[in-house]
Amino acid sequence: MNPSNVDVAIIGAGTAGLSAYREVRRYTDSIALIESGPFGTTCARVGCMPSKLLIAPAEARHRLERLPAFGIAAEVGRVDGVALMRRVRSERDRFVGFVIESMQGFDPSHIIRAHARFEDAHSLRLDRATDADVTEAAADGIQRLRADRIVLATGSRPFIPAMLHAAGDRLIVNDDVFEWQDLPRSVAVFGAGVIGLELGQALHRLGVRVRLFGRGGGLASISDPEVRAYAARTITAELPASLDAREVRVHRDGDAVVIDFVDDDGNARSERYDWLLAATGRTSNLDRLGLEKTGLVLDARGIPLFGPLTMQCGASHIFVAGDSAADRPVLHEAADEGHLAGHNAARYPGVFKHVRRTPMGVVFSDPQIAFVGKRHAQLVAEGVDFAIGQVSFEDQGRSRVMMVNQGLMRLYGEAGTGLLLGAEMIGPEHEHLAHLLAWVIQMRMTVTDILELPFYHPVIEEGLRTGLRELNRALGMGPKPPLRCIDCGPGG
Ligand SMILES: Cc1cc2nc3c(=O)[nH]c(=O)nc-3n(C[C@H](O)[C@H](O)[C@H](O)COP(=O)(O)OP(=O)(O)OC[C@H]3O[C@@H](n4cnc5c(N)ncnc54)[C@H](O)[C@@H]3O)c2cc1C
Numbered sequence: 265m266n267p268s269n270v271d272v273a274i275i276g277a278g279t280a281g282l283s284a285y286r287e288v289r290r291y292t293d294s295i296a297l298i299e300s301g302p303f304g305t306t307c308a309r310v311g312c313m314p315s316k317l318l319i320a321p322a323e324a325r326h327r328l329e330r331l332p333a334f335g336i337a338a339e340v341g342r343v344d345g346v347a348l349m350r351r352v353r354s355e356r357d358r359f360v361g362f363v364i365e366s367m368q369g370f371d372p373s374h375i376i377r378a379h380a381r382f383e384d385a386h387s388l389r390l391d392r393a394t395d396a397d398v399t400e401a402a403a404d405g406i407q408r409l410r411a412d413r414i415v416l417a418t419g420s421r422p423f424i425p426a427m428l429h430a431a432g433d434r435l436i437v438n439d440d441v442f443e444w445q446d447l448p449r450s451v452a453v454f455g456a457g458v459i460g461l462e463l464g465q466a467l468h469r470l471g472v473r474v475r476l477f478g479r480g481g482g483l484a485s486i487s488d489p490e491v492r493a494y495a496a497r498t499i500t501a502e503l504p505a506s507l508d509a510r511e512v513r514v515h516r517d518g519d520a521v522v523i524d525f526v527d528d529d530g531n532a533r534s535e536r537y538d539w540l541l542a543a544t545g546r547t548s549n550l551d552r553l554g555l556e557k558t559g560l561v562l563d564a565r566g567i568p569l570f571g572p573l574t575m576q577c578g579a580s581h582i583f584v585a586g587d588s589a590a591d592r593p594v595l596h597e598a599a600d601e602g603h604l605a606g607h608n609a610a611r612y613p614g615v616f617k618h619v620r621r622t623p624m625g626v627v628f629s630d631p632q633i634a635f636v637g638k639r640h641a642q643l644v645a646e647g648v649d650f651a652i653g654q655v656s657f658e659d660q661g662r663s664r665v666m667m668v669n670q671g672l673m674r675l676y677g678e679a680g681t682g683l684l685l686g687a688e689m690i691g692p693e694h695e696h697l698a699h700l701l702a703w704v705i706q707m708r709m710t711v712t713d714i715l716e717l718p719f720y721h722p723v724i725e726e727g728l729r730t731g732l733r734e735l736n737r738a739l740g741m742g743p744k745p746p747l748r749c750i751d752c753g754p755g756g
């Protein structure tokens with residue numbers, strides 16, 4: 265391979281880039297996979313996996329707190345922060361190791377450690393990589409690369425509002441949390457989105473003093489006002505939070521971060537924390553690529569206009585995938601988009617469309633929050649004629665048995681066709697219910713057809729059946745579900 269002139273260059277070796285590489289390699293051996301940071305992917309290093317490793321012990325401890333309500337005397341375990349963080353890091357390293365192992369079959373001559381930037385639509389300038397331990401592009405003698413086709417898979421980074429910088433060296437992001445040697449005493453978590461809620465609740469349950477600072481009352485990007493209100497009530501009953509903190513001012517007093525703010529009840533408060541964790545959203549890394557030199561049409565955020573069924577930017581030889589595209593910033597979609605972008609970059613100018621999966625999001629809070637198909641806000645914005653069926657999990661049989669009976673699910677169905685369109689929900693084991701719903705939506709099933717599927721007794725899925733029956737009634741396609749329906753079994 266001529267290392268300065270390749271068929272396909274892939275910028276970024278995260279989930280999307282690795283998936284693109286595997287696809288491109290089926291068609292050509294003339295490839296450059298360019299990575300400026302450490303290998304291992306955001307998901308394994310600082311994202312999905314370490315966050316779930318922190319959440320798991322927090323949930324285990326929380327279950328102990330609930331045992332007395334079952335009549336079991338239990339002492340809530342003292343948290344050994346050093347041991348706990350050691351496990352988080354070592355399991356995280358195992359997952360990173362699996363990713364790096366999966367790259368062992370890659371041709372080493374395809375891999376370039378450098379920061380890529382466009383000089384024109386086909387030429388990339390390669391600068392020193394950020395990871396000091398790696399071979400630098402200059403040391404390889406490659407400082408410029410010409411590529412016939414290019415995949416942009418550069419991921420995203422935390423977005424930090426200017427006002428938070430007053431916390432100085434006490435300002436951290438998710439990456440820093442997973443390097444901790446011990447748990448801190450206190451953390452102010454800014455941003456009540458997915459990351460803020462997952463990490464904030466886990467730290468709180470591990471005995472760290474936490475407050476979650478939100479803006480405008482939003483929580484975990486729930487768009488259905490009823491689900492959002494229920495979730496806000498349920499989550500904040502346990503986790504100290506100001507979801508609509510106003511007049512926020514951050515400053516330092518010695519080692520402490522001081523936060524002055526007006527809380528949700530209108531009271532002026534001043535609180536001190538060891539750390540300020542910014543979980544205030546993420547921004548695409550495409551802004552550091554010099555895309556203005558490519559001639560691509562960019563949107564207001566600097567992201568090229570692309571087709572979600574091809575990942576092609578305009579009609580060009582450039583394709584985009586994963587978090588950098590800022591369209592569906594979750595792991596399985598990054599992998600899909602990488603595959604699609606890689607496939608089309610390899611075969612360009614032959615470009616195929618590929619049907620996308622039903623959108624799905626799961627927030628690993630407790631209770632879990634999930635979204636499937638079309639969001640409530642999207643249906644309203646698109647002017648879709650839809651009906652809503654809803655079910656509370658407070659009286660749901662199996663949920664009560666297990667003492668996890670908190671939750672509200674709202675299901676959306678299309679008027680006239682009876683098709684299930686989407687759902688937003690908070691409740692027990694909802695990561696599983698979200699999958700069932702995503703599968704039946706993707707199969708384009710009507711609510712009536714879904715109700716023909718089997719439901720065991722007593723299971724949490726029976727709550728879903730009640731919601732679907734309510735939706736069928738609201739669509740005018742089924743009877744009013746009987747109160748305490750006995751064919752469902754008690755509590756069904
Ligand atoms: C705390 C947290 C928890 C999460 N939890 C979940 C979860 O539970 N479930 C889920 O589905 N998703 C989760 N996500 C989201 C998921 O991690 C991302 O959607 C996914 O990792 C994106 O993959 P990617 O390939 O687009 O980006 P990355 O994996 O970030 O890869 C991009 C790569 O490009 C490199 N790069 C950037 N610019 C350049 C350049 N100019 N030149 C060369 N290389 C460059 C970067 O160094 C990086 O290695 C979480 C994210 C975070 C932060």
Ligand SMILES: NC(=O)c1ccc[n+]([C@@H]2O[C@H](COP(=O)([O-])OP(=O)(O)OC[C@H]3O[C@@H](n4cnc5c(N)ncnc54)[C@H](O)[C@@H]3O)[C@@H](O)[C@H]2O)c1
Pocket residue numbers: 425454455456457458459460462477478479482483484485543544545546592593594625626627628
């Ligand atoms: N379980 C999962 O699948 C999972 C978990 C974590 C992250 N992720 C992915 O990572 C992405 C980024 O997550 P995120 O939580 O950083 O972003 P987010 O967009 O979900 O939430 C950011 C929140 O910060 C708030 N905010 C912004 N500026 C603020 C300020 N000055 N003060 C207070 N609040 C402020 C926003 O209003 C928003 O609610 C998610 O969209 C998701 O795709 C997924």
